[in-house]
Amino acid sequence: MSLRGSLREIVESVDGALAAIIMAYDGIPIDEVVAAQTEFDLQLLTVEYATVLKEIKRAVAVIKVGEMEEVSIATGQVRVVMRVLNDELFTVLIMTKNGNFGKGRYLLRLKSPAMAEELG
Amino acid sequence: MSLRGSLREIVESVDGALAAIIMAYDGIPIDEVVAAQTEFDLQLLTVEYATVLKEIKRAVAVIKVGEMEEVSIATGQVRVVMRVLNDELFTVLIMTKNGNFGKGRYLLRLKSPAMAEELG
Numbered sequence: 001m002s003l004r005g006s007l008r009e010i011v012e013s014v015d016g017a018l019a020a021i022i023m024a025y026d027g028i029p030i031d032e033v034v035a036a037q038t039e040f041d042l043q044l045l046t047v048e049y050a051t052v053l054k055e056i057k058r059a060v061a062v063i064k065v066g067e068m069e070e071v072s073i074a075t076g077q078v079r080v081v082m083r084v085l086n087d088e089l090f091t092v093l094i095m096t097k098n099g100n101f102g103k104g105r106y107l108l109r110l111k112s113p114a115m116a117e118e119l120g
Numbered sequence: 121m122s123l124r125g126s127l128r129e130i131v132e133s134v135d136g137a138l139a140a141i142i143m144a145y146d147g148i149p150i151d152e153v154v155a156a157q158t159e160f161d162l163q164l165l166t167v168e169y170a171t172v173l174k175e176i177k178r179a180v181a182v183i184k185v186g187e188m189e190e191v192s193i194a195t196g197q198v199r200v201v202m203r204v205l206n207d208e209l210f211t212v213l214i215m216t217k218n219g220n221f222g223k224g225r226y227l228l229r230l231k232s233p234a235m236a237e238e239l240g
Binding site for chain 2: 065067072
């Protein structure tokens with residue numbers, strides 16, 4: 001399945017999904033599927049969260065607990081799950097507050113190996 | 121229930137739990153229950169993750185998606201869930217890689233309002 005196909009399947013299978021994006025740590029999107037119009041600034045969100053992920057990667061290296069695999073952040077209005085694909089890229093799934101967080105995490109984990117392979 | 125009682129109940133109810141801690145954003149623990157000897161430096165972990173949480177709080181304020189509520193970080197060896205209690209304090213649950221992440225999240229969410237109240 002193509003990268004975009006995988007992203008689309010995730011977005012369409014998860015209740016409350018707003019977007020699924022493959023990104024680089026510098027905040028530049030490689031591919032994305034946006035489900036619906038939203039009041040949130042998704043570009044600003046992903047750029048800020050990419051910065052956060054770099055900071056977590058640094059912290060994880062300091063405390064020596066293995067490689068960073070997955071980070072999720074829930075706020076009053078959105079839930080975001082990020083999963084590392086390789087040294088340069090990660091996937092981001094953005095859901096509404098009441099989105100199906102468990103299924104989102106599950107599908108991201110399930111699809112990540114194939115997406116990582118697709119990215120070479 | 122006392123703060124320590126709540127922390128103990130969380131640690132004893134979650135498979136794979138290593139420790140439950142109430143912390144300030146400066147990395148200083150207010151109260152903690154450690155379940156078992158572990159190879160990991162839990163103090164270093166909590167100090168580093170407190171720094172990470174401050175960075176996430178900053179990012180969340182920039183993107184305007186409501187207040188930060190919960191952050192989880194999974195690495196090759198440990199899973200950590202952090203839940204905000206008030207402006208100064210948060211709870212941290214540290215689990216092994218194969219710990220019951222879902223139950224850990226659930227109990228932290230369930231117990232947080234009472235812990236926040238206990239803290240005044």
